[in-house]
Amino acid sequence: MRIPVIGIGVISALGIGVEENLTALREGRTGIDRLTLFESIHNVPVGEVKYTSEKLKEILGLNKQDSYSRTALLGICAADLALRDAGLETSSARVGLISATSVGGMDLTENFYKDFLSDETKGRLRDVKSHDCADSTLQIARYCGIKGFTSTISTACSSAANAIMLGARMLESNMLDYVVVGGTDALCKFTLNGFRSLMILDSNRCRPFDETRAGLNLGEGAAYLVLCREELVMDNDPYCFLTGFANTNDAFHQTATSSDGEGATRSMRGALKKASLRPDEIGYINVHGTGTFNNDASEGAALKRVFTKDIPPFSSTKAFTGHTLAAAGGIEAVYAVLSLKHGLLYPNLNYVSSGDSELNPQSILKMSDRIDHVMSNSFGFGGNSSTLIFSK
Amino acid sequence: MQSYYINQAVCSDTLTRGLPELIPDAGMRRRMSKMVKMGVATGMSCFDSHFSADSVDAIITATGLGCLEDSEKFLRNLIENDEQLLNPTPFIQSTFNTVGAQIGLLCKNHSYNMTYAHRGRSFESALLDAILLLNDEDYKNILVGAIDYTIPQQLKIMERMGFWRTDKPGEGAFFFMVSSERTADTIAELKALEFPDAEIEKEELTKRYGVEKDSSAKLFYREYDTTGVYPTVSAASLYDALQEMKRNEVETIYLYNSFRNEYPSLITLGCI
Structure with a gap:
């Protein structure tokens, strides 16, 4: 199976569009900084998109009076960029959209609910109508003129990877000709406090795979890929091909991952099998690498099981963007595509020492002309484990 | 197939x-x-x-x-x-x-x-x-x-x-x-799942499938009187249609759902 990737679009703490993101990745410049989007008693660094929702509306040419959740605005921005990049006309019913989100319109619901709690007749209804996960997807479809099959996936932090997978499977089954796939999530008080209550937010910048790692930094953003059926690729020169994927479950704990990385092992092996690749053919792995003690230990154990002694160069880009939850699999898929295109191994920022784990991520930017296959991991609450493989 | x-x-x-x-x-x-x-x-x-x-x-x-x-x-x-x-x-x-x-x-x-x-x-x-x-x-x-x-x-x-x-x-x-396998427990065959572009009227489906003349076929059209209306109500409708299938009185059920006049879907069930 080879599913061509013909367009990419991204918005993250590193900027709007592929160029801004790529420049920051090359320069080793993090997007993680102090929280400015909303008031919070928690003084933790975050990976904010550096534009207010009002400014995003302006950039997108949307009416300022109309209500859009930040999740929708981020999603519209990235999906529109991906479609422009692909040069794809969306009027056909054979162009679909599979989007992922975990917070939906929670940023607006939070405002509504404060007023509603004090008096049930209060709170602006337009701030709660975008609460569900489908809202951002429908707003993207409307803005981009997508008329084909549209759906929303919500499997926590593996969501966007699963959206990419479903889109690819619909193309394989000839149910669609083109599909826009990825995810979007905005920072909000709900998730910030949720991860805080779990005590897995680092009060400093996160350090994935470092022995002193003390948790994750939250981020926000959106990213989409445009995929098409292989027969239709014709004149478009695709970036690369999606060749492997797998979705498995760790079945260990609702939030923690198993010490032997069972779910991650199964998803990486499943994706390799689907792509008919040997482990030694993988040139780079963009790991999930949140920076929590538990995730990195579990993912590390899985890397050792799948790749034994010869683990390919790997790094987490979450010290650049923060953990963007349902968008992470999309943003990191775009980074995987760019890794193949430009022969780049991204640095795992803030990494100093592996300690006993002996898992040493790529710590400085490296150029390589030998990257033919890139693997991208995304794991989430509920044991959801997903792996994608992109190939030249 | x-x-x-x-x-x-x-x-x-x-x-x-x-x-x-x-x-x-x-x-x-x-x-x-x-x-x-x-x-x-x-x-x-x-x-x-x-x-x-x-x-x-x-x-x-x-x-x-x-x-x-x-x-x-x-x-x-x-x-x-x-x-x-x-x-x-x-x-x-x-x-x-x-x-x-x-x-x-x-x-x-x-x-x-x-x-x-x-x-x-x-x-x-x-x-x-x-x-x-x-x-x-x-x-x-x-x-x-x-x-x-x-x-x-x-x-x-x-x-x-x-x-x-x-x-x-x-x-x-x-x-x-x-x-993908028929067993002794099989209730029905799922013959089709379709997503019409727009809402379809009951009369049109009745005519299309000839369910008035043909007693072996039945149309379940947005039957939400007992279920109430909620986003996944179509699952309740499918459950109800399968109970009908178990009575062995009809050969085919056409199940039409839409949520607040959006997201129309059409499921065809066949008897075993």
Whole structure:
């Protein structure tokens, strides 16, 4: 199976569009900084998109009076960029959209609910109508003129990877000709406090795979890929091909991952099998690498099981963007595509020492002309484990 | 051509085993909100002595609004306690994939696990995913479920939005075993799942399928009188249609659903 990737679009703490993101990745410049989007008693660094929702509306040419959740605005921005990049006309019913989100319109619901709690007749209804996960997807479809099959996936932090997978499977089954796939999530008080209550937010910048790692930094953003059926690729020169994927479950704990990385092992092996690749053919792995003690230990154990002694160069880009939850699999898929295109191994920022784990991520930017296959991991609450493989 | 069969259909209102049997871990049960508890119990009740959880190759769930009780509780605590000393449990359980994940966890099932949350198309997306999986010979039995439960605050908000002027609220959990193999338990064949571009009138479907002249075929058209209206109500309709199928009086059922005049879907069921 080879599913061509013909367009990419991204918005993250590193900027709007592929160029801004790529420049920051090359320069080793993090997007993680102090929280400015909303008031919070928690003084933790975050990976904010550096534009207010009002400014995003302006950039997108949307009416300022109309209500859009930040999740929708981020999603519209990235999906529109991906479609422009692909040069794809969306009027056909054979162009679909599979989007992922975990917070939906929670940023607006939070405002509504404060007023509603004090008096049930209060709170602006337009701030709660975008609460569900489908809202951002429908707003993207409307803005981009997508008329084909549209759906929303919500499997926590593996969501966007699963959206990419479903889109690819619909193309394989000839149910669609083109599909826009990825995810979007905005920072909000709900998730910030949720991860805080779990005590897995680092009060400093996160350090994935470092022995002193003390948790994750939250981020926000959106990213989409445009995929098409292989027969239709014709004149478009695709970036690369999606060749492997797998979705498995760790079945260990609702939030923690198993010490032997069972779910991650199964998803990486499943994706390799689907792509008919040997482990030694993988040139780079963009790991999930949140920076929590538990995730990195579990993912590390899985890397050792799948790749034994010869683990390919790997790094987490979450010290650049923060953990963007349902968008992470999309943003990191775009980074995987760019890794193949430009022969780049991204640095795992803030990494100093592996300690006993002996898992040493790529710590400085490296150029390589030998990257033919890139693997991208995304794991989430509920044991959801997903792996994608992109190939030249 | 691959055929698809519905080999089990379970509804949260008619569970034959008690919650402690279906969810043996008391601590787990205590942490669960009503939606999660009923969803997990309904899903788990598809497994019994002659159909073990090991035989399931994928778990796919659908929910329009997710675990509202947990989301509301965490959001309320966060506002009322000014972000301090929050209990993480409602946050943990608030993710949309909680029911599917907990079923996977309870039966140690490492297979494909997916959750759709696309308003009136959540359940149909899950069903479509199951069909795509069954086209691959590695997959034989797929557990597909839909779960939506109301909370008082949501009912109030939707009342203010004017929802209950035309519809009445509803809720429930429904799980189905969709399989590529016909067994002694097979209730019906899932012959088609279609997504019309726009709402279709009842008269047009009646004429198209000739259901007035042909007593062996029946049309279920947005029959929400007993179910109420909610994003995954089409799962309740499918359950009702399958009960009709079990009576062996009709050969074909055409099941038409749409949620508030959007997301039309058409399912064709054939008798066995």
